[in-house]
Amino acid sequence: MKSLKKMFAVLLALTLVLSMAACGGTGNDGGDGDGDGGAASGLSGKKISVMTPYLGSVTTNQMVEFLKSGLEAGGAEVTVVNTDNDFGALASRIEDVVAAGTDGIVLVSADPNQVANQLQEAFDADIPVFGCDSGFIEGMQVNATSDNYQMGELIVKYLFDDLMGGKGTVIALTHRPHPGVVKRCEAFDDIIKDYPDIKLITEQHVPAEQPINDAQDIVENLLLANPDKDSVTAIWAAWDEPAIGATQALKEAGRDEVIVTGVDGNEQAISLIKEGTNLKATVQQNFEGMAQIVVDQMTKLFDGEELEKGEMYAPATLITPENAE
Amino acid sequence: MKSGKIGVKYIVQTYGTILAMLAIIIIFSILRPDSFCTVRNFINITRQISLLVIISIGATMVMSVNEFDLSVGSMASLGGVMAALLAVNGQPLALCFILPILICFAIGWVNGWIVARFRVLSFITTLGMSTVLSGVIYKLTGGATVFQNIPQGFAWLGTKKFGEIPLLSVLMILFVAAFWFLMRHMSIGRKMYAIGGNEEAAKISGINVAKYKNMAFAFCAVLACITGMLVASRVGSANTTAGDGYFLQSYAAVFIGCTVSRQGVPNVAGTLIGAAILGILANGLTIMQSPTYMQDIITGSIIILAVIAQKLGQGDAK
Numbered sequence: 244m245k246s247l248k249k250m251f252a253v254l255l256a257l258t259l260v261l262s263m264a265a266c267g268g269t270g271n272d273g274g275d276g277d278g279d280g281g282a283a284s285g286l287s288g289k290k291i292s293v294m295t296p297y298l299g300s301v302t303t304n305q306m307v308e309f310l311k312s313g314l315e316a317g318g319a320e321v322t323v324v325n326t327d328n329d330f331g332a333l334a335s336r337i338e339d340v341v342a343a344g345t346d347g348i349v350l351v352s353a354d355p356n357q358v359a360n361q362l363q364e365a366f367d368a369d370i371p372v373f374g375c376d377s378g379f380i381e382g383m384q385v386n387a388t389s390d391n392y393q394m395g396e397l398i399v400k401y402l403f404d405d406l407m408g409g410k411g412t413v414i415a416l417t418h419r420p421h422p423g424v425v426k427r428c429e430a431f432d433d434i435i436k437d438y439p440d441i442k443l444i445t446e447q448h449v450p451a452e453q454p455i456n457d458a459q460d461i462v463e464n465l466l467l468a469n470p471d472k473d474s475v476t477a478i479w480a481a482w483d484e485p486a487i488g489a490t491q492a493l494k495e496a497g498r499d500e501v502i503v504t505g506v507d508g509n510e511q512a513i514s515l516i517k518e519g520t521n522l523k524a525t526v527q528q529n530f531e532g533m534a535q536i537v538v539d540q541m542t543k544l545f546d547g548e549e550l551e552k553g554e555m556y557a558p559a560t561l562i563t564p565e566n567a568e
Numbered sequence: 569m570k571s572g573k574i575g576v577k578y579i580v581q582t583y584g585t586i587l588a589m590l591a592i593i594i595i596f597s598i599l600r601p602d603s604f605c606t607v608r609n610f611i612n613i614t615r616q617i618s619l620l621v622i623i624s625i626g627a628t629m630v631m632s633v634n635e636f637d638l639s640v641g642s643m644a645s646l647g648g649v650m651a652a653l654l655a656v657n658g659q660p661l662a663l664c665f666i667l668p669i670l671i672c673f674a675i676g677w678v679n680g681w682i683v684a685r686f687r688v689l690s691f692i693t694t695l696g697m698s699t700v701l702s703g704v705i706y707k708l709t710g711g712a713t714v715f716q717n718i719p720q721g722f723a724w725l726g727t728k729k730f731g732e733i734p735l736l737s738v739l740m741i742l743f744v745a746a747f748w749f750l751m752r753h754m755s756i757g758r759k760m761y762a763i764g765g766n767e768e769a770a771k772i773s774g775i776n777v778a779k780y781k782n783m784a785f786a787f788c789a790v791l792a793c794i795t796g797m798l799v800a801s802r803v804g805s806a807n808t809t810a811g812d813g814y815f816l817q818s819y820a821a822v823f824i825g826c827t828v829s830r831q832g833v834p835n836v837a838g839t840l841i842g843a844a845i846l847g848i849l850a851n852g853l854t855i856m857q858s859p860t861y862m863q864d865i866i867t868g869s870i871i872i873l874a875v876i877a878q879k880l881g882q883g884d885a886k
Contacts, residue, residue: 298711299808307711325711327702327809448860452813455803460616464854467603467612488803495727511715511805 285545287318292340295351298325309534337361354422387536395430410440411476416485458488477502483512517567532557596852617847618740624818626791631834634764635690639698644811647793648800652714676789680782715805726802748836827878
């Protein structure tokens with residue numbers, strides 16, 4: 244019995260070690276090779292922690308890759324930390340890197356308000372904190388982002404004016420817990436008030452684990468509730484993944500007349516726009532531009548310059564069948 | 569008079585969950601006769617629950633030997649990711665779908681082996697395994713959704729329809745039938761239930777407990793893997809966390825399913841009904857265009873009520 248207990252303890256330890264190795268080990272490989280030969284930038288030799296709960300998202304991943312290569316080009320040592328949708332774990336990992344004396348933190352696609360206490364520890368330890376499409380709270384250096392409200396405005400106005408001609412019905416697919424997405428939703432809320440001839444059929448929340456699949460189910464069900472042709476004029480999705488799911492559901496149901504729009508400009512969405520499907524437009528965020536802003540500002544800071552703290556915007560562009568590529 | 573009371577009790581106990589499901593169907597049918605109560609929608613529901621049912625059958629088997637597998641979610645994500653990566657890599661499609669099954673079978677076997685050999689709590693073992701698998705997925709994908717250059721044929725399993733009937737619905741029925749038969753009428757099923765009922769007694773009566781636990785975990789892993797691959801095939805991309813959403817839902821389906829059996833044990837037919845209740849609620853409430861928070865509140869409450877009803881029924885019976 245005693246040996247069994249021991250065995251259990253050993254196994255537990257082994258499991259933990261294994262799981263830590265599996266999670267932690269990935270940050271350091273992949274990018275080796277560049278980073279050497281960097282100029283005498285202030286970034287050189289700095290340990291930077293790039294942290295996100297959403298690495299599975301195509302766009303977040305894109306930003307993390309840009310950040311990693313940009314910072315490593317300056318000679319920094321980059322560790323990527325991903326917590327798979329878990330903000331509690333993100334908070335703990337921030338505490339860990341602060342305790343480990345990291346030289347800088349970049350928070351990617353995560354609302355800093357949700358980890359404010361942990362970031363405060365970083366501020367207290369004089370560790371500079373940057374946001375990349377995250378949000379800005381007092382104490383941070385710079386958050387590079389698109390103006391999500393303006394992106395919302397851009398796509399909602401294009402949808403309402405150019406695609407719908409100022410009238411009809413619309414379904415909204417949203418995810419308000421996300422700091423960027425909620426601003427687009429607010430733009431939608433504000434603008435629809437000015438269009439008395441556009442009726443919101445329903446707003447549905449799409450969970451983040453498998454948004455394409457879930458949006459497909461939701462739209463399929465909503466189409467059954469609105470079976471007549473032209474009973475739904477448009478589906479407005481607050482980001483591209485549910486727009487893709489909606490497009491697949493509409494295609495399956497043969498409802499060619501329904502217009503879909505997304506936001507983000509991910510590659511799958513752009514190729515659907517190009518193919519002439521229900522998906523008619525999206526707004527492409529300049530993720531590369533955001534990552535570049537962070538890299539530039541970080542370099543400035545470590546070169547000893549004082550930064551102007553606050554939000555910095557990378558401009559977004561409207562993607563339609565005419566300019567999709 | 570007394571016998572009448574027992575009669576009602578007997579019916580509620582035996583058929584309560586099924587009656588509840590029928591009640592839900594009737595309510596939605598009255599409220600939305602044109603859109604909910606149509607053949608097309610019922611076909612839709614079967615497709616929408618098909619993936620949940622397949623993964624839940626696996627959870628049913630593990631629970632029948634009185635264990636838990638918390639790694640089903642990441643196992644499903646892993647299955648989808650491996651299949652998609654193989655497809656992107658240009659491997660023949662058959663291999664894309666078979667190789668992940670073999671790998672997950674082995675991982676499931678390891679789960680079972682650890683639990684049976686070291687008598688470790690399956691809860692913590694599979695929790696650890698789940699974390700390991702998340703790491704493996706991260707390593708394989710760099711954390712990114714796999715969607716570029718997936719060949720057209722990859723979507724066949726998830727999107728094919730025979731007339732109006734989706735292949736996914738057909739697969740679900742085949743899986744339910746096969747595993748219902750396996751658990752109900754074959755010796756492997758009876759032995760698993762014997763182990764779940766009383767492990768010591770099962771051992772004394774000569775059942776190889778370790779072997780059947782291994783099998784339960786291996787089957788569970790394979791079914792989770794298949795679910796993950798079908799999700800990836802359906803949406804044309806493999807999200808690294810696609811399986812997470814199924815983990816809690818599958819156990820909800822199994823627990824509701826337990827209330828269908830008079831002994832309160834996990835069973836395949838019950839799991840189908842459990843998943844159907846969850847699926848019908850999601851479908852009906854979306855058709856009603858009820859806001860998401862109401863859907864969550866109603867679905868959660870019904871899960872709780874179902875298990876309370878079961879306990880009350882059991883208490884009275886004793």
